[in-house]
Amino acid sequence: MGDMMAIMKTEKRIVTNPLSEMQFSRLRTSIDWSNRQLAFPRQKRIEAIKAFVGMHYMENGSARVMPTNTLKMAVDIYVRQLVARAPRVMISTKRKDLIPVAANFELAINQIPDEIKLGSTLRKFITEALFSCGILKIGLSPEGNVLGHSYGKPFVDNVTIDDYFLDMSAKARELIQYEGNDYWLDYDDAMDMEWTEKVNRNDVKPDEYTVTGAAGEKRAEGVTNTSSADVFKERIWLRDVWLPAEQLLITYGVKSEKLFNVVEWDGPPRGPYMWLGFTDVPGNLLPLPPVAVWRDLNELENTLARKLGNQADAQKTVLGFAGGDDAGVLAFQDAADGSGIKYTGPEPRKLEAGGVDPKTLAFFLQTKELASYFAGNLDSLGGLAPQTQTIGQDKLLSEAASAQLRDMAAKTIEVIKEVFHNLAWYEWHDPVGSRLLEKKIPETDMSIPVEWNQDSRQGEFDLFDLDIDVYSLQDDSPGLKLQKLGAIVGQYILPLAPLIQQQMGQIDVQAILRDVAKFSDMHEVNDYVTFVDMPMGQQGEGQTAQPGAASGPPQPEAAGPQQQGGEDLMQQLMDMQ
Numbered sequence: 001m002g003d004m005m006a007i008m009k010t011e012k013r014i015v016t017n018p019l020s021e022m023q024f025s026r027l028r029t030s031i032d033w034s035n036r037q038l039a040f041p042r043q044k045r046i047e048a049i050k051a052f053v054g055m056h057y058m059e060n061g062s063a064r065v066m067p068t069n070t071l072k073m074a075v076d077i078y079v080r081q082l083v084a085r086a087p088r089v090m091i092s093t094k095r096k097d098l099i100p101v102a103a104n105f106e107l108a109i110n111q112i113p114d115e116i117k118l119g120s121t122l123r124k125f126i127t128e129a130l131f132s133c134g135i136l137k138i139g140l141s142p143e144g145n146v147l148g149h150s151y152g153k154p155f156v157d158n159v160t161i162d163d164y165f166l167d168m169s170a171k172a173r174e175l176i177q178y179e180g181n182d183y184w185l186d187y188d189d190a191m192d193m194e195w196t197e198k199v200n201r202n203d204v205k206p207d208e209y210t211v212t213g214a215a216g217e218k219r220a221e222g223v224t225n226t227s228s229a230d231v232f233k234e235r236i237w238l239r240d241v242w243l244p245a246e247q248l249l250i251t252y253g254v255k256s257e258k259l260f261n262v263v264e265w266d267g268p269p270r271g272p273y274m275w276l277g278f279t280d281v282p283g284n285l286l287p288l289p290p291v292a293v294w295r296d297l298n299e300l301e302n303t304l305a306r307k308l309g310n311q312a313d314a315q316k317t318v319l320g321f322a323g324g325d326d327a328g329v330l331a332f333q334d335a336a337d338g339s340g341i342k343y344t345g346p347e348p349r350k351l352e353a354g355g356v357d358p359k360t361l362a363f364f365l366q367t368k369e370l371a372s373y374f375a376g377n378l379d380s381l382g383g384l385a386p387q388t389q390t391i392g393q394d395k396l397l398s399e400a401a402s403a404q405l406r407d408m409a410a411k412t413i414e415v416i417k418e419v420f421h422n423l424a425w426y427e428w429h430d431p432v433g434s435r436l437l438e439k440k441i442p443e444t445d446m447s448i449p450v451e452w453n454q455d456s457r458q459g460e461f462d463l464f465d466l467d468i469d470v471y472s473l474q475d476d477s478p479g480l481k482l483q484k485l486g487a488i489v490g491q492y493i494l495p496l497a498p499l500i501q502q503q504m505g506q507i508d509v510q511a512i513l514r515d516v517a518k519f520s521d522m523h524e525v526n527d528y529v530t531f532v533d534m535p536m537g538q539q540g541e542g543q544t545a546q547p548g549a550a551s552g553p554p555q556p557e558a559a560g561p562q563q564q565g566g567e568d569l570m571q572q573l574m575d576m577q
Contacts, residue, residue, distance in 0.1 A: 086113035134276035195261035206234035
């Protein structure tokens with residue numbers, strides 16, 4: 001949402017007169033200047049969004065058709081690869097007496113993502129980082145149910161660069177004097193806010209809603225909406241500004257320029273805003289977004305595709321008739337296949353004009369490959385098609401292609417850790433919050449309810465270490481689980497089958513087939529293979545390793561370009577019995 005007022009915990013934290021009129025005026029002037037510096041990257045982001053959606057999304061989308069939209073494909077692949085879902089948090093401590101508290105703390109934090117729909121927010125956050133830069137705003141809802149957030153509950157909102165601003169005079173983000181964001185709030189909700197008690201309510205008027213910036217500049221919403229809208233409820237245009245050095249957060253009206261509220265920060269030391277940029281530019285504050293690099297090749301590719309389409313559309317094949325026997329020509333045109341006509345003219349000739357130019361087609365195919373190459377080898381990253389004739393070579397290509405992805409993933413994980421650190425800070429310092437945790441009993445399928453509240457939080461917040469389970473960010477769809485199952489069985493279980501049997505172990509084929517049926521959504525698999533119960537004394541007899549099992553699965557080079565199929569997997573499993 002990106003438009004939630006930051007934390008205002010208690011009346012005693014509110015500062016009476018932190019800024020003089022002159023300081024407040026200079027702050028507004030500096031913010032206006034920074035917004036002007038951000039006009040160009042905002043404009044380029046809008047252009048990229050129009051190319052991303054093409055011309056069939058909304059009226060204000062791309063002005064031209066995009067037959068081969070590599071840009072859209074690249075964004076989808078990277079978002080899916082970087083953050084398919086909200087991650088799981090792991091909390092540990094070096095204090096042995098606090099290990100049970102750390103375990104409960106971990107359970108409590110891992111409840112939050114589902115409560116605030118963090119997975120959806122993070123996917124939007126990564127998308128924004130691909131187009132410009134990703135910004136998150138984190139805090140506690142200070143009032144009642146405002147902007148979809150419940151009172152006293154943590155929120156993580158996505159803020160777009162259309163709404164976000166920062167001190168553009170700084171050389172690095174660590175040196176900025178301010179940052180913040182604009183947002184629209186329902187007028188009635190604004191009148192119920194705590195700060196309206198300290199101002200003259202008659203001076204707080206609704207603003208005319210618009211989807212343009214303060215200086216009339218275009219915004220991304222303009223792709224869908226016009227410059228004005230007929231709103232159901234009146235709204236007010238507000239701006240939150242975070243001052244890191246002063247540890248203050250102020251709120252004022254964008255149009256009225258009236259200072260509504262100033263709060264002494266009482267949250268995590270990092271402040272309310274998180275930032276993600278994938279490529280640093282030497283000597284510059286803003287990052288270079290990946291889409292800015294991908295756009296040129298995407299536009300060239302689509303220009304060539306449109307040209308090839310026009311050439312194909314202009315291609316004509318006609319018959320040329322010599323002489324002036326018009327009656328014979330008409331008879332020839334009207335004749336059905338296989339019929340006879342009276343025709344005295346010369347034999348007609350087939351004439352062709354136009355058609356796809358081979359050189360243009362070759363250039364288009366080369367450009368398409370270059371677009372995939374500069375985007376990190378999309379065919380390999382997205383699993384769109386095998387690149388070679390062997391799985392082994394494909395694996396090497398995939399690992400090489402993912403070098404860029406791994407660098408982007410490292411930066412993403414670093415920011416997400418900060419997000420969860422802030423959420424953990426709010427959870428730990430919540431004086432009234434309470435949760436009911438389900439704590440599993442080790443080596444059983446049972447769990448017991450455990451209450452998590454202020455009394456159960458022993459020790460200090462700084463005694464706990466927070467980390468992210470990076471694998472929990474990845475796609476966990478049934479199809480991917482089936483692929484993992486095939487890889488685990490083929491690469492580990494089957495080659496180790498002789499050792500497993502030597503150590504009195506057994507491979508539970510029924511369990512594997514049950515998972516194959518579940519993950520493939522083909523429960524008929526359970527009907528294909530039946531098992532006969534054997535007496536206890538006979539179980540395990542004669543289960544010596546078969547020659548095929550002892551030699552392991554086929555080598556990757558002989559496996560072909562596709563993943564090992566379910567039929568091959570089941571055949572190898574059954575050969576072992």
